[in-house]
Amino acid sequence: MPSPVRLTLPVVAVFASVTAAAQDPRIDRVPAESRAAVVALIDSARGAGLPVEPLMQRALEGTTKHASGERIVAAVRHLAGDLGRARDALGAPASPAELNAGAMALRAGASSETLAELRRARRDALIVPLAVLTDLMASGVPADSAAAAVLALAATTRDADLVAFRQAVERDIALGAAPGPAAAAAASSFSAAPQASGAHGQQGAQPRKP
Amino acid sequence: MTGGTRARAAALALGSSLLGGPGYAQTSGTIGVGVSTVHYDGFLPSAALSVAPGVDWERPSGGVSARGTYLRFETGHESVQGAVTARLATAPVVTGRRAELAVSTGASHYLDFTAFWHAVARARLELLDLEHGAWIGVTAGTTSHGGVPRPVSALTAGAWWRSPGLTLRLSGNGSRIGDTTYTDLQSSVHADQGSVALDAAVGARLSNGASGSEAYGEASAAISLGERTALVVGGGRYPTDPVSGSLAASYLTIALGFRLGTPRRVVYRAPAPQSPSVEPSGVRLEVHPEPSGSVRLVVDAPEATRVELAGDFTDWEPVPLVRVGRTWEASLQIAPGVHRANVRIDGGVWIVPVGVTRSIDDYGSEVGIFAVP
Numbered sequence: 001m002p003s004p005v006r007l008t009l010p011v012v013a014v015f016a017s018v019t020a021a022a023q024d025p026r027i028d029r030v031p032a033e034s035r036a037a038v039v040a041l042i043d044s045a046r047g048a049g050l051p052v053e054p055l056m057q058r059a060l061e062g063t064t065k066h067a068s069g070e071r072i073v074a075a076v077r078h079l080a081g082d083l084g085r086a087r088d089a090l091g092a093p094a095s096p097a098e099l100n101a102g103a104m105a106l107r108a109g110a111s112s113e114t115l116a117e118l119r120r121a122r123r124d125a126l127i128v129p130l131a132v133l134t135d136l137m138a139s140g141v142p143a144d145s146a147a148a149a150v151l152a153l154a155a156t157t158r159d160a161d162l163v164a165f166r167q168a169v170e171r172d173i174a175l176g177a178a179p180g181p182a183a184a185a186a187a188s189s190f191s192a193a194p195q196a197s198g199a200h201g202q203q204g205a206q207p208r209k210p
Numbered sequence: 211m212t213g214g215t216r217a218r219a220a221a222l223a224l225g226s227s228l229l230g231g232p233g234y235a236q237t238s239g240t241i242g243v244g245v246s247t248v249h250y251d252g253f254l255p256s257a258a259l260s261v262a263p264g265v266d267w268e269r270p271s272g273g274v275s276a277r278g279t280y281l282r283f284e285t286g287h288e289s290v291q292g293a294v295t296a297r298l299a300t301a302p303v304v305t306g307r308r309a310e311l312a313v314s315t316g317a318s319h320y321l322d323f324t325a326f327w328h329a330v331a332r333a334r335l336e337l338l339d340l341e342h343g344a345w346i347g348v349t350a351g352t353t354s355h356g357g358v359p360r361p362v363s364a365l366t367a368g369a370w371w372r373s374p375g376l377t378l379r380l381s382g383n384g385s386r387i388g389d390t391t392y393t394d395l396q397s398s399v400h401a402d403q404g405s406v407a408l409d410a411a412v413g414a415r416l417s418n419g420a421s422g423s424e425a426y427g428e429a430s431a432a433i434s435l436g437e438r439t440a441l442v443v444g445g446g447r448y449p450t451d452p453v454s455g456s457l458a459a460s461y462l463t464i465a466l467g468f469r470l471g472t473p474r475r476v477v478y479r480a481p482a483p484q485s486p487s488v489e490p491s492g493v494r495l496e497v498h499p500e501p502s503g504s505v506r507l508v509v510d511a512p513e514a515t516r517v518e519l520a521g522d523f524t525d526w527e528p529v530p531l532v533r534v535g536r537t538w539e540a541s542l543q544i545a546p547g548v549h550r551a552n553v554r555i556d557g558g559v560w561i562v563p564v565g566v567t568r569s570i571d572d573y574g575s576e577v578g579i580f581a582v583p
Contacts, residue, residue: 026525057522058572061550064526065560067573075572097547104548104579107569131548131581138567138579142236159583167340174377174400175370178268180236185270188301 030059034069041076050083051096054103082106089115090126101130108137114147121154128159132166139170140179149187157190165190238266242442244465248283251450251458256283260465272298272310291318293454308336314351318455326455328353330362344369353387353453360388362453374494375402375564387452392417394449403564405434415449424449424458438469493553495519495563497580505544505582509563512536514555521551528554550577 022039030038038059042052058079062072086102087094089112094102102115110133118126118133129150136146153165165186172182242262249255259282266275274296281289293316300309310333317327330351337344349364368381377400384393396413412427430444445462494510509517509531517538518528524542531538550571552560562568566578 054522057526057550060526061522061571061577062573064520064528065552065571065573065575071573078572097545101548101581104569125546127547128581128583131579134548134579135567135581138569145236163581163583164340170374171338171340171372174372178236178238178266178273181268181270181273188270 024056026056026060029063030072031063031069034059034073037069037073038076041073041080045080045083048084049092050080050087051099053096054083054100055079079103085112086115088112090119091116094119095125095127098126098130101127101134105130105134105137108134109143110134110137110147111143114143114151117147117151118154121151124159126154128162129154132162135166136169136179136183139173141169141183142180145180145183149183152187153190161190235267235269238268239470240264240467241470242465242467244442244463246461246463246465248459248461256285258283260463262465270299271301272296287320289318289320291454291456292316305339306337308338310334310336316454326353326355328362328453328455330453334366341373342369342371349385351453353455355455362387376400385452390417390452407432407434409444411446413449426458432467440467440469441465442467493555493561493563495551495553495565495578495580497566497582499582500541503543504541506539506541507531508534509538509553510536511538511555514538516556518554519551520554520560522549523551544582546582548579548581550579552577 027035027039038055042055045055046052055076058076059072062075067075082103083099085106086099089106090098090102105115106112114133115130118129122129133146133150136149137143141149149165149169150162153162157165168186168189169179169183172186173179177185241264242260244260244262246258246260247255248258261280262278264275264277267273268275274294276292276294278292279290281291283289293314295312295314297310297312299311312332312334313330314332315327315329317325319325328351330349330353332347332349334345334347345366345368347366349362349366351362352359353362354360362385364383364385366381366383368379370377370379372378379398380396382393382395385391393416394413395416396411398409398411401408408429408431410427410429412425414423414425416423426447426449428444428446428448430442433441433443435441442465443463445460447460448456448458450456450458493514496508496510498506498508500506507519509519511517517531517533519531519540520526520528523544529540529542531540550569551566553563554560560575562576562578566580568576569579571577
C-alpha cells in the first residue's frame with residue numbers, strides 16, 4: 001500500500017503545474033473549448049523543461065487569427081514537439097530564445113544533426129546563426145547547403161557579419177544566382193575575408209532604407 | 211527568321227528550381243509552354259505555339275546553362291533555336307571586384323532559308339556592394355547567317371541597385387557585327403510582390419544602319435499558381451539581335467511555366483506561396499534595433515489610413531502604429547531572438563509584409579519571421 005507521502009507529492013505537483021498556466025491571465029483569451037488542452041500542453045512542456053512562452057504565444061496567435069480551438073491545440077502541440085527536438089539537439093543549456101529559433105529552423109527543414117553541429121561549432125548564442133539558417137532555406141538554398149554554409153561561418157563569424165552574409169546571398173539570388181551556389185560563394189568569401197567583418201557588421205546591424 | 215525569343219524568355223522567367231543533389235552545385239530546370247501573337251518586322255502578325263525548356267547547372271565558380279525554343283506558327287512553319295553558355299568566375303566576393311568569363315554558342319533555324327549560328331566569349335568585371343553594383347565587359351566572337359561569318363565585338367557597362375523585392379538595372383552597350391554598329395541603352399526593373407513577379411524594360415537603339423534609331427519596351431508578370439507552376443503574361447517590343455538572329459517583333463504572350471523537382475518549402479524569403487491572407491500589397495516592414503535597446507518597426511504603407519502590427523512581442527494584441535511622414539512606426543521592447551509578426555492595413559486581413567521571411571503559420575495562413583540580434 002503506498003504511503004500518504006507518495007500519494008500526496010504527485011497530487012501537489014499536478015495541482016501546482018495546472019495552476020501555473022491556468023493563472024496566466026492571457027489564457028482567458030484562448031477559445032474556451034481549447035483552453036484546458038493548451039494549459040495541459042504548456043504545463044507538460046514546463047515539466048519537461050521546455051520554454052513555455054512560445055507555446056503561449058502560438059496559442060495567442062491562433063486566437064488573434066480566429067483559428068478554431070482544435071487548430072490552436074494542434075499548433076501548440078506541434079511547436080512543443082519542435083521545441084523538444086531543438087532541445088535534444090542543442091542541449092539542455094540552450095536558452096529559451098535559442099530553442100525557439102531552433103524550432104523554427106527545424107520547421108524550415110534543418111536537421112537535428114545540423115543544430116547539434118552548430119552547438120558544437122559555436123560558443124556564442126545561436127539565435128542569429130539559426131535565424132540565418134532559416135532565412136537561407138527560405139530563400140531556396142537546399143538544407144544541406146545552407147547548413148554547410150552556416151556551419152562554415154559559425155565558429156568565427158560575429159552575428160552582424162552573419163546577417164551581412166545572409167544579405168549577400170539574398171543579393172546574389174536577386175541578381176540571378178542559384179540559391180545553393182550563392183550561399184556557398186558568400187560563405188567562401190566571408191571565410192576568406194575576415195578583415196571585411198567590420199564594414200559588414202555595421203551594415204548588418206543597422207539596416208537602412210534603400 | 212528566328213524570333214519569338216521574348217515569348218520564350220517570359221516563359222523561362224520563373225526562377226530556378228532544384229532537381230536535387232547535395233553540395234554546392236545546383237541544377238535547375240524549367241519548361242514553358244505558351245501561345246503568342248507575334249508581329250515580326252516585315253511579316254504579317256501570326257499566332258504561335260511555343261515550347262521553351264531550360265536547364266542550368268551552377269556552382270559558386272561558374273556554371274552551364276542550356277536554353278531552347280521551339281515555335282510553330284499559324285502557317286505550320288517552325289522555328290528552332292538553342293544556345294549553351296558556360297561561365298567561369300573568380301573567387302566570389304561579398305563586396306569588391308569579381309571577374310567572369312563566359313562562352314556561348316548557339317544556332318537557330320527557320321524554314322530552309324534562314325539559319326544562324328554564333329560563338330562568342332564575354333569577359334566581365336563587376337564591382338559589388340550589397341545593395342548596388344556596376345560592371346564593365348567586352349564581348350568578341352563570330353556569328354554566321356547562311357554560312358557567311360561576321361565578327362562580333364561589343365563593349366558594355368551597367369549598374370544595378372536593389373532593395374528587398376526590387377532590382378533596378380541600367381546598362382549601355384556598343385556593338386559591332388560585321389559592318390553594322392549600334393548602341394543600346396536600357397533600363398529594367400524586377401519586382402517581387404507577394405505571389406507576383408513583375409519585369410519591365412525600356413530601351414533605345416541608336417544604329418548606323420538603314421533601320422536608324424528605335425525605342426523598345428517589354429513587360430511581363432509571373433503569377434505563382436503553386437510551388438512549381440506559374441502563369442506568365444507578357445508583351446511589348448524587342449529589337450533585332452544580330453548575334454543570335456532574333457528578328458525585331460512586337461508580341462503578346464501567355465504561358466504556363468513549370469519548375470522541375472522543387473522541394474517543398476514551408477518558409478519563403480520571397481515570393482510567397484498561395485495563401486488567402488497574402489496579397490501583393492507591397493507593404494514593407496523594416497526592423498531597426500536601436501542603441502537604447504528598443505526596436506523600431508517601420509511599415510512603408512503611404513496609402514494606409516490605419517496600420518496595426520501584432521506579434522509574439524505584443525502577445526498578439528494588435529498595436530497601432532503612428533504615422534511618420536510616408537511611413538508608420540512603433541518602438542517596442544523586443545527581446546533578442548527570432549520573432550513572428552503580421553501587419554494589418556485599414557482593418558483588413560493579417561498580411562506578411564515584404565522584408566521579412568514568410569512561413570506557413572499553422573492556421574491556414576502565413577506569418578512573417580524576423581530576428582532581433
